[in-house]
């Protein structure tokens with residue numbers, strides 16, 4: 399490890415005369431510097447390798463053990479979901495609008511729900527309905543206004559409540575669609591959603607937990623064609639005005655992280671998620687990104703375009719290359735993903751139906767209540783699905799300003815106690831240089847691996863084989879990225895102080911910019927800048943300790 403104090407001591411101890419030994423010294427120093435550099439590179443390789451391995455393990459749900467079909471009735475079982483899914487995505491050929499498969503799927507779902515209703519204990523009230531929806535609306539789609547008219551799309555609806563519940567009590571809606579796009583078996587998108595909803599409704603009825611407020615399951619028959627099924631339900635169904643919150647489940651991949659991509663209006667749906675999800679997978683940056691991705695979910699109908707209901711949009715995001723293709727099959731689902739989704743959903747259903755914020759449409763129009771609901775979006779993110787960090791927007795205003803405040807004071811404390819206009823000016827210039835250099839390094843860390851990937855396409859047919867062997871991605875991208883990050887440091891060597899505080903300043907300013915733009919992603923650079931500070935504090939404390947230990951014997955002698 400590099401210890402500056404040792405270097406200082408060695409140089410000070412060297413004799414001032416030109417001897418053969420002193421001529422050898424530059425060569426020895428260079429060798430020591432190379433050895434130091436190699437040690438740093440090795441440490442970085444081990445660090446990045448361990449991080450990549452951990453992230454791969456977590457996002458592929460290796461830490462979640464799927465339960466089999468014979469699991470106890472009081473738990474959610476991925477095995478039982480797969481049994482439903484086999485019927486929907488393998489036995490039934492195609493569930494596209496207008497195809498016989500779609501009707502067969504609707505009848506399978508309805509049959510399962512009626513079976514559950516028939517066996518439900520007397521403390522539950524279970525209603526199952528087959529509805530046909532018709533209507534019209536217009537929406538902006540890929541910057542074009544599209545006007546849609548539709549007739550007779552089939553939804554299957556189930557409402558589970560206690561036997562003493564009122565017809566107009568505020569309720570929770572759980573939505574998933576059973577239609578699939580042309581040419582796709584739709585195992586993940588969204589056979590996995592409706593099969594999970596079948597298992598969840600069974601679990602509610604057999605676990606003995608009676609929902610304090612009704613849960614409505616919408617098995618939606620027309621999502622792929624411009625969100626018609628959800629529109630028909632929310633505009634025409636008799637229970638539409640009772641819905642106080644919704645959970646939309648979707649898939650744009652074959653499993654992995656079941657990410658909360660959108661939440662709102664207001665922050666209470668994401669707060670409930672943060673408090674109750676067993677495997678939290680949520681990130682407020684996702685909502686910033688969702689606006690620029692050309693895709694839509696029923697979230698748009700429930701929370702934005704047609705109704706203003708608070709809710710969550712939860713989507714499988716890994717394995718996007720199977721999405722809407724003939725490869726969206728049962729075999730390509732990632733084991734453990736459905737188990738994690740189901741266990742999260744059961745906790746969420748319990749929390750939402752217990753929440754005092756669950757209000758029907760007429761109650762939400764009360765302005766005081768509305769102000770409580772429609773507050774600004776919070777900042778939240780999970781750590782490796784282990785736990786979640788959540789803080790409201792007003793806390794973030796203070797927290798995310800801290801790094802910039804520290805950075806602005808840096809020129810003063812770096813020159814303390816000899817603070818002059820000139821010294822402060824010189825330090826500010828140095829820090830600005832360090833900041834520009836780090837920004838350049840970060841840009842190169844993105845551009846160089848991208849260029850290397852482009853070049854590989856020209857020279858080999860196997861340039862994309864990291865898709866099937868993900869560990870190759872580490873060797874293909876991480877070293878090239880590190881080269882990009884470190885290159886400016888080798889070419890334009892500034893003082894260590896300028897490099898460090900320049901990098902810190904860059905992340906501080908990005909955090910501030912995010913906050914001023916009203917986006918929710920600033921936490922990432924906030925935590926980078928605070929980690930830098932913490933790391934520097936720890937390293938300088940250790941160095942000081944070592945230095946004082948080296949000095950003490952000399953003082954005694």
Ligand SMILES: [Zn+2]
Pocket residue numbers: 575587588621648649
């Ligand atoms: Zn879908």
